[in-house]
Amino acid sequence: MSKEWPLWEIFIRGQHGMSHRHVGSLHAPDAETAILNARDVYTRRREGVSIWVVKSADITASSPSEKGPLFEPSESKAYRHPTFFDIPDEVGAM
Amino acid sequence: MYAQMVKSTGEAVKSREEMTPEERRFQDRIDAGEKIEPKDWMPEGYRKTLIRQIAQHAHSEVVGQLPEGNWITRAPTLERKAILLAKVQDEAGHGLYLYCAAETLGVSRDELTERLLDGSMKYSSIFNYPTLTWADIGAVGWLVDGAAIMNQVPLQRTSFGPYSRAMIRICKEESFHQRQGYDIMLKMARGTEAQRRMAQDALNRFWYPALMMFGPSDKDSVHSAQSMAWKIKINTNDELRQKFVDQTVPQAEYLGLTIPDPDLKFNEETGHYDFTQPDWEEFFQVVSGNGPCNAERLEARRRAWEDGAWVREGLLAHAEKRAARSAAE
């Protein structure tokens, strides 16, 4: 029984000026091959101008059970949003 | 469909009272249209059913390359050959999107492949029929991809995030598949008398197998009821089959071809076509391994897996050696 090729997460920049976005994953023996495979699997219709590959095992993810404590702090801070402040119409656009 | 008769838990859908608090919270999220992500809590039955369904779908995409691949070297023009090659390459991509969605549920790729090869996982019955003439390639794109689209479009809304995202990608590419098939049928149906006969013959052979793709009626199936409650199945098999017939009949008329069903008739009252059911006995035979090409398809997959073993091993050994060397530097 041979070992499986590692799994890589694939990130693609769709257009110049945009961030790379996660599109899926694939198996490949090494990073160079992962990029070549990603080209064939995820950019057959000119969907990308740049590819990042990251070994899935190297990704650390936040855990869903900690969603509360992790994100709660920002929930009570409505003043971080501009709409929190009432600026009189007379002041004009701000 | 690409996933036919996927077994769920086999038990009746639990009422809210029967659910554990976790199960209730889970069902509420699904009912609210929230997506379930791989690391979220999920019932074991949900995970298992999804693995079966996504894997069967992935296997179908991969095995589905074989009947069409059969004509790549014999396509009538260089352009048709390039188009068919691109279409078949898309199907390989679809298989890969789906395998990686299944893997997020904790099953390995090799395990999925091995379960296809040992027959414990299935692929769609449709790919066990041969492609005998070039017109069959037209009929496959038009009818088989057409039927697949019927099923895949609603599945874009499925509750499992990675599956839904794979379906969205796939649906973007399917329309090309169906249109290239219909385009072949148009050329054939309006070609010489011999070509028209080939087109009709392809429709005759693929019509009922295409209807079978949706699977037998599941209006009373507990498996389907559970899958629908979990939103991993959106419509009943009969609903999708009816939709497919309603959509396809006018397309066949436009081609000037006859659907091989003497009882096919538009029903003014229901607003749908009445049609003859496929031979379900034949379907069960095909699903249990006795279709015209079952052995050939599995053999082709097995050969590809075994003949590719030295490449997989060699490239991995090379990558490990290089990594060790660069770590030593």
Ligand SMILES: [Fe+2]
């Ligand atoms: Fe596909």
Ligand SMILES: [Fe+2]
């Ligand atoms: Fe397709």
